[in-house]
Every structure is written in structure tokens, then in C-alpha cells.
Amino acid sequence: DAGVIQSPRHEVTEMGQEVTLRCKPISGHDYLFWYRQTMMRGLELLIYFNNNVPIDDSGMPEDRFSAKMPNASFSTLKIQPSEPRDSAVYFCASSSSTRGRTQYFGPGTRLLVL
Amino acid sequence: GQNIDQPTEMTATEGAIVQINCTYQTSGFNGLFWYQQHAGEAPTFLSYNVLDGLEEKGRFSSFLSRSKGYSYLLLKELQMKDSASYLCASSTGGGNKLTFGTGTQLKVEL
Secondary structure: OOOOEEEOOEEEEOOOOOEEEEEEOOOOOOEEEEEEEEOOOEEEEEEEEEOOEEEEOOOOOOOOEEEEEEEOOEEEEEEOOOOHHHOEEEEEEEEOOOOOOOOEEOOOEEEEEO | OEEEEOOOEEEEEOOOOEEEEEEEEEOOEEEEEEEEEOOOOOOEEEEEEOOOEEEEEOOEEEEEEOOOOEEEEEEOOOOHHHOEEEEEEEEEOOOOEEEEOOOEEEEEEO
16 A cells, blocks of 8 residues: 655745645545654644544644645645745654554655755 | 653663653643654654553553553664654544654664
8 A cells, every 4th residue: 555645755945935745645544644843843743634624723833834635635735935944844644533543654845945 | 731751862782672761741642652763764653552551562562651641662672773763642632633752862882
């Protein structure tokens, strides 16, 4: 079975540009999570969805960040405009409420904002 | 609120046993996860404890005491490939929302 798929794997952009990160969860999973990891703050939950509906976005740092899940197999995290402090690794994870609830992580997107 | 504490770094010798402790203060707690993360890679699932006691899985075991807000991960017969960061995470809510500790960087030496 394919794991969680994220794209792009690496992104370098300039301050002020829009950045879109993409995620395809494991087929059949009904929960999807977006995390951000930095050396200073560790792994932080940004937002999570259940059955494509956002449940908790309290971790989204500010209005520049938005996330959508238009269907069960696709989600995006958008940063507009991007700032250097957004530089981090962004992970997507998915889990199933009927199969143990363990979260499985994608490979991550390394974002560098210059 | 949520608060997870674990040591920042540990060093151990190949073939030895190491115990990584984690304490948590979490409202709505329903379980404790351990993940392993190698440098430059994604976290991978190791164990999940819901009830008090020890869960054994090969060389790795995890323990939970809900009354004490305490867990540990025990790694036996250490191998060089076990050098990694070990993340403790408390789970809350119906969706198993995870709050992660900052991770314990384990270095295994010859």
C-alpha cells in the first residue's frame, strides 16, 4: 500500500510569494493532519480534518496560512504571503478511526523562504 | 493545556539497554504514542499505550502510568541504527490529536 504522499519534497521561494503544499493521505483514512517542524519549536500540529471537514485549526499561526481538503484523497496547505520565519519542514499525516488511529507521516516538504 | 517533557539528549553503548522517560500533563488524555525520527526523515510509529502497563514489541517496549502522567520507552540490544530522535506524544480527543514533546536525541556509540 502506498503511504502518505507529499509534494513538492523541497521548495525554495522568495519572501512574499505564495506557497502551496500538497498531500495525498493513505486510502481509506478519514483523518488528515498538517504539522510543522522546526529546531526551535519541534513538531507542531497546525490543523486537522475528519472526513474532509476541518476540526481544529487552533495551531495555524496566522491568517497567511490556510488549508483545504476538497476530497478524501487530497489536501493543500497554502501560505500567502510567505515569510522567512515560515521556513520549516511541513509534514502531512493520516489515520483511520477504525484501524487503530495511529498517524502515519508523509516524507515532508522542506520549505525555505529567502 | 498540554505539556510534554522528555530529556533532550542521551548517549548509550551498542548492545546496551536505554530508557527514555516522558512526563505529560494533558487534559482529555486518552493515550501515549512513541515515534522514531531519523535525521532528515519523517517520524515513524513505534508504540501506542492506552492502558497502564508495559507493551513489548521486539527490542522496543513502552510503559504507561496514567495516574503519574509518566511513560518510558525501553530499547534493548542497542544497534547503531537506533541513533535517532525519539518523540513522545500525548493523544487527546476523539480524533487522537497529538501533542509532541521536543524529542530525545539518542546517540548509540561503539
